[in-house]
Amino acid sequence: MKILHSFFALFIITTIGFSQSKPKENFIVENGVSEQLAQFRKKQISNIQYGLSFEIPNQKNEDINSSLTVNLNLLDISKPLVLDFKEKSQNIKSVSANGKNIQILHENGHIIIPAENLISGKNTISISFIAGNLSLNRNDDFLYTLLVPDRASTLFPCFDQPDLKATYKLSLSVPKDWSVLAGADVKEKVENGDFTSYTFGESDKMSTYLFSFVAGKFTSATEKPGMEMTLLYRENNAEKIKMSVDTIFKLHQQSLEFLEKYTDHKFPFQKLDFASIPVFQYGGMEHVGAIQYRESTLFLDNSATDSEKLNRAKLIAHETSHMWFGDLVTMKWFDDVWMKEVFANFMADKIMNPIFPKINHNLQFFSTHYASAYAEDRSLGTHPIRQHLANLKDAGSLYGAMIYNKAPIMMRQLEASMGKEAFQKGIEKYIKKYANDNADWNNLVEILDAETPLDMKKWSEVWVNKSGRAIFTDKIEYDSKNRIKKFEITQQAEDKSTNVWPQIFQIGLVYANNVKVLNVNIKDKNLIVKEAIGLEKPLTIIYNYNGYGYGVFPLDGNNLNFISALKDEVARASSYSNLYENTLIGNVSPDKAFDCFFKGIQTEENELVLRIVSNNLNTIYWRFLNEKQQIKVQKQLEDVLNERLQANLSANIKKTLFGLFSSIAYSDSAKTKLYQIWNKEIVIPNLKLNEDDFTNMAMNLAIFKHEKADEILEKTRTTITNPDKKKRFEFLLPSLSKNESVRNSFIESLKDDANREKEAWVSVGLANVNHPLRQESAQKYIRFSLDLVEKIQRTGDIFFPKDWLDNTVGRYSSKYAFDEVQRFLKENPNFSPILKRKLLMSTDLLYKAQNIKKETE
Incomplete structure (x- = not known):
């Protein structure tokens, strides 16, 4: 059929525009999916079922011939039907509506089905097309779709908005030695020469961004730790496979069982399968029935630290949580994308408690979320957790630390303010009411509001709809006996606005033999801490002692040495973080902060706290010390790190210390030492290194201009055993060149x-x-x-x-x-x-x- 372009632009606008009597419903089919288009289609369309077929060729540069049949009900046929397809018009071969071929009308990334081709009730639209490549992630011997947030329409024609859920019937033709994975089970497999055709059953109902398939040369493993699950992977390291596969299945099952109990709702989909992908862009993606993960996070060997094991478990728990929060109950519009992410992170933190009983989970929560949240929220580019979104094409901009890190902090504050039982009861009602449907933040607020005397709307207005954080100051007065007679704390928004964040946290008054911990619940700008009145003057005061508070807190710059001596791990972590934030706003000089972090490097024996110390020291070293200051501390830092690496410390601590050493080892003496470790001339006791660690060392040695850099890089290239990792290293070689x-x-x-x-x-x-x-x-x-x-x-x-x-x-x-x-x-x-x-x-x-x-x- 002939493809018609600009000739129809005016026709489109006038055909789907509404009469002047309803000006609020007027819209133009613009690029992307506007709120107006989305709202109209939600009223117009129901009962969507996609039938999709893709023919995957052997060569990744060849076209993928595809077809779509979409069955749907239409309530309003006075206006055209608008499908989204953000591809070249030449990719559309034919369009038919209700069995009749029609002219192809493709404008601004949309296929228009004129009203005269539609009937009231059930309609069938069929389209023959060439699949778009943007979101197919094609490699020589595998591919995977990744369609979040609005990329489904770059692959196939669809209604690409989250509140138009549909079921899918998928057929794939792939090279015969390829494996496949999608949102439903394979119902039929037919070999046809060099290709194999797979027909999948009908999927569960899902939003377009959750549709997915994976195809390629993968190894498959199936286990039944409770529910039967299948894993596709390309990892070829025998040790990693042996140490990881069973654990991966077990972690999914443990997460599933926790979530069923917490939400009082059984696992909501047909299956829980997953694929690990070496070049995956994110940590993971929660596709219904076919979760995708970055392979390096899942497959660990005996060199993995406790933090790496915890991160793997949290990632799996995060993606499994999405089955309830995001997949079962989905946001109405992507301005609430943060809701699915906050619950996934929040639930993942909860799931870790029984899986890792020896880990301080309050510390783990703090170390995971606070630095990232602060990094964006203190910047001039900060924004509220919830942002307005006028067009789905801009939905990708909403992602970041505000939704992944600040939102869980907000949610923990909310749970603490409501009480855990009331909060959980509200979540159970939320899941029950909106299962297989869509909800927004206001829907959840309404449910939670009924479970608590807290004014949810007022509370969420600043935490969810405003940006920024509080800067706290204090005013403490003592009487003649050195007892506290006044203790007042004040918060001021960092951006100088009138925002006030109601929040709960602790203050630790440090004495020679004990710490007096005070509970604080600040609801307004000022608070008198009555519990402190009459107490003896402390040696120092540690704010945000339990790591629950969010903001920058007062810091005694003359008593920084107290931080490393604190017995409470969370108090140390929170204090080191607060020192860093105070440095960035100018309350502490970089060299003074560096000295405190340097002492932490010498003494800290908790891996999570040490990572905070190490990261902050590294940043201050490279960012805020001048060359003269760097030279002054370089040798001292090297010596301390070398000394600690030889000491009798845990493998976790040594791995963290070695990471810091490797990142600053550019002096002649440090380069020599790093080369000897890379070349395996020196073996540090209880420091477990794997192939990836040696690759990273090689890259650092090249950047540090080691005299044998070329030889180091070539030897590294030839010794990498994983073909996907070798391709990555070869891609990076030009960036490492001297x-x-x-x-x-x-x-x-x-x-x-x-x-x-x-x-x-x-x-x-x-x-x-x-x-x-x-x-x-x-x-x-x-x-x-x-x-x-x-x-x-x-x-x-x-x-x-x-x-x-x-x-x-x-x-x-x-x-x-x-x-x-x-x-x-x-x-x-x-x-x-x-x-x-x-x-x-x-x-x-x-x-x-x-x-x-x-x-x-």
Whole structure:
């Protein structure tokens, strides 16, 4: 059929626009899915069933011939039916409505079925098309779909909005040596020469972004730890396979059992299968019946630390939680995407308690969420947890630490304020009422409000609908006997607004032989801590002692040595975090903070706390110490790390300490030591290293300009046994080159969309090129990177624009980089507000560095 384009633009607008008597319902079919279109289609369409067929060829550059038959009921046929298909018009071969071929009408990423081709009630639309490649993630011998948040319409024609749930009947033709995985079980398998055709049963009802399939050369494992599950994987390390596969199944079952009990709702879908993918963009994605994971997170060996094991378990618990929170009950519109993520993270934290009984889970929660939440919320690009979304094409911009990290902090505060039993009762009612349906935040607030005297609407207004955090100050007065006669704390919004965050936390008064812990429930701007009145003057005061509070708290800059001596692990973690945040807002000098973290490196024996200390020390070292200060502390830091690595410490602690050493080992003596470890001339007792660790060492040695860098890289390349990891390393080699022109060519190559397909690889390559030791030669590409970011957003997945910015201009602290950002923003006044927020988040430390340098000069 002939494809008609711009000739029909006016026709489309006038046909689907509504009469002037209903101006609120007027809409134009614009790019993406507007709120207006989504709301109209929700009223117009029901009972959707997709029938999809894809013919996957042997070569990844060949077209995938596909077909769609969609059955649906229409309540309103006075207007056209609008399907979303964000592909070239040439990809549409034919369209038929109710058995009759019709002309192809494709505008602004939509296929239009005119009203005269529709009937009231049941309709059948059939479309023959070439599948879009953007979200197919095609590799030489495997592919996987990833359609969140609005990418289903880049693959096949559909109604790409979360509140139009549907069932799917899928058929796949794939090369005969490939395995397949989708949202329903295989009902028929037919071999046809070099290909095999698979027909799947009808899936459960789901939103378009949750539809998925995986196909390729995978190994399959099936176990029944309770519910029968199947895993596809490409990992070929025998030790990792032996140590991981059974654990992966067991963790899914443990998560499933917890969630069934907590929600009082049985597992809601036909199956719980999963695939591990070596180049996966995210940690995981909760596709119904076919969860996808990043392979490196799932498959661990005996060198894995407790933190890595915990992270794997949390990832699995997170994705399993989505089966209830997101898949069973789905947000109405993507402005509430944070709801599915907050519950997945919040439930994952709960699930960890029985699985890892020896871990301090309050500490684990704090170490997981606070640093990431603060990193975005303190920036000029911060935004509320819940954001308005006018068009689904911008939904990817909503993702970030506000929903993954601040929202769980908010939810924990809410649970603490309501009480655990009342909170759980509300969640049970929420799941029961909205199962297989869609809900928004206001629906949940209404349910929770009935379970608590707390004014939920007022409470959530600041926590959910406002951005930022509180800066706390105190005013303490003592009497003549050195007893407290007044203890007042005050909160002021960091952005100088009138926002006040009601919250619960603890204050620790530290004495010579004990700590007096006070419970605080601040509901307004000021609070008199009555429990403190009459107590003796403490040696120091530790705010946010239990790590529940959210904000920047007072800090006794003259008593920082008390932090490492605190017996409570959470109090130490919270105090180290608070020290870092106070440094960034100018209350503590970088060198003074560095000294405190340095002492923590010498004494800390809890892995989670040590990671906080190590990360903060590393940031201050590279970002906020000048070259003279770095030289001053470099040898001392190396010596302490070497000494601790030889001491009788746990493998977890040694792995964390070694990670810090490897990241700063650029002096001649440290390089020599790092090379000897990489070359296995030196073996550090109880330090367990795997192939990935040796690869990372090789990359660091190249960046640190070791004299044998070329030899190190080549030997590493030839010894990598996993073909997927070898391809990754070969992709990264130009970014590691000692030749500046080769690194330049690597950056220039990223203009080409095809060279950015493996986004996780690109991020590492950018970090290599923009390492602090290479920034003098790389800074000329700051503007290049900024100019390309709008294209990155159009072609990349949801996290990539921020990752791109983080690993380019976000790596810098220099005045040059700061000026480049200011110049870019001045010369681009119409720069996307969404991307501007991402840029301001990524450059927060760059901005902070300018202020800190002014204060220390």
